[in-house]
Amino acid sequence: MKKTTLAVCSIAVLWVGPQLAVADPDDDQLVINEEISIVTEVAAPAHVENLSTIYSGWRFRSDETQAVQMDDFDNPGMIGVENALVDWDTVEGTAGQSCAGCHGAAEDMAGVRAVYPKWNEEKGLVTTLEMEVNNCREARMGADKWKYTGGDMTDMVALISSVSRGMPVNVAIDGPAQSTWEEGKELYYTRTGQLELSCANCHEDSYGMMIRADHLSQGQINGFPTYRLKNTKLNSVHARFKGCVRDTRAETYKPGSPEFVALELYVASRGNGLSVEGPSVRN
Ligand code: HEC
Numbered sequence: 001m002k003k004t005t006l007a008v009c010s011i012a013v014l015w016v017g018p019q020l021a022v023a024d025p026d027d028d029q030l031v032i033n034e035e036i037s038i039v040t041e042v043a044a045p046a047h048v049e050n051l052s053t054i055y056s057g058w059r060f061r062s063d064e065t066q067a068v069q070m071d072d073f074d075n076p077g078m079i080g081v082e083n084a085l086v087d088w089d090t091v092e093g094t095a096g097q098s099c100a101g102c103h104g105a106a107e108d109m110a111g112v113r114a115v116y117p118k119w120n121e122e123k124g125l126v127t128t129l130e131m132e133v134n135n136c137r138e139a140r141m142g143a144d145k146w147k148y149t150g151g152d153m154t155d156m157v158a159l160i161s162s163v164s165r166g167m168p169v170n171v172a173i174d175g176p177a178q179s180t181w182e183e184g185k186e187l188y189y190t191r192t193g194q195l196e197l198s199c200a201n202c203h204e205d206s207y208g209m210m211i212r213a214d215h216l217s218q219g220q221i222n223g224f225p226t227y228r229l230k231n232t233k234l235n236s237v238h239a240r241f242k243g244c245v246r247d248t249r250a251e252t253y254k255p256g257s258p259e260f261v262a263l264e265l266y267v268a269s270r271g272n273g274l275s276v277e278g279p280s281v282r283n
């Protein structure tokens with residue numbers, strides 16, 4: 001199977017108890033609305049050196065949680081998508097514009113989620129969807145920025161993701177994006193906090209382990225935004241990163257910070273080949 005050495009010891013210290021056990025992801029297939037087939041398991045891209053197969057987090061959830069994502073009428077994350085559809089058509093700001101006015105139907109965003117984060121030539125940096133949305137709001141609409149992990153923003157990202165469901169994640173890691181990707185990789189493997197754990201200690205070395213009721217996944221982000229049954233709302237990528245860093249008892253970077261943007265690019269690239277799945281449902 002996989003290396004279960006130091007990291008497991010650290011995790012055992014963190015979650016002392018007899019619950020520690022290994023369970024592989026299940027074999028369930030994800031088809032949404034009996035229509036959209038989702039790739040939840042595929043050979044790891046060559047740049048993910050220590051994994052042979054990558055899995056969506058969906059494969060680690062219980063049958064009950066999995067079922068909620070299989071039909072849009074059951075998926076509470078789709079309420080966020082509907083809210084965002086209203087915003088999409090709403091004229092706001094000094095330029096008298098709406099998203100729809102320039103971009104047409106929301107469906108025209110199909111394919112966009114799959115390639116973000118992405119190098120933005122004009123800005124000369126890697127941008128996330130949230131940064132693109134705020135750039136349009138501020139510079140093109142003359143409207144106020146949305147809070148990076150706020151409800152309006154996360155709903156909009158859920159809408160943009162939903163129209164790409166089933167398409168393979170395919171972020172570019174070479175060319176001008178390469179140095180940002182390297183930076184993200186470095187962060188992924190750096191041990192932080194009092195517990196001295198890196199993302200890799202949990203999501204690469206120890207995925208499949210049961211930690212209390214939680215089945216540890218590979219920490220993929222193809223399903224974001226994610227509706228969590230735990231906090232009953234849509235959660236953005238950077239909000240999740242913040243929570244995971246905090247669990248190591250480290251100071252966290254800010255959502256929208258260059259560090260989290262780099263980490264997002266790196267983590268997204270570890271999912272190249274999985275389907276876009278957001279808004280997904282997790283516990
Ligand atoms: C005044 C016209 C205009 C308005 C209004 C506008 N945008 Fe944009 N948007 C653009 C242009 C131009 C680009 C850059 C070129 C492109 O990718 O289409 C862009 C790029 C984007 C991108 C990146 C697309 C890609 O393919 O990389 C996203 C996402 C986006 N806009 C979302 C929104 C959202 C959400 C709204 C409403 C809150 C909005 N935009 C409002 C003109 C606009």
Ligand code: HEC
Pocket residue numbers: 011014056057058060188197198199200201202203211214215216217218219220221223226240241244245247248263267282
């Ligand atoms: C102490 C162990 C631990 C560390 C360290 C850790 N995580 Fe997590 N993470 C978890 C647990 C537990 C969950 C919830 C179960 C799951 O989905 O794996 C989770 C969930 C996630 C998810 C959600 C996956 C999904 O499909 O919804 C992402 C993304 C993630 N982590 C990324 C990271 C990143 C990036 C880092 C490093 C900054 C990190 N995690 C560090 C334990 C950890």
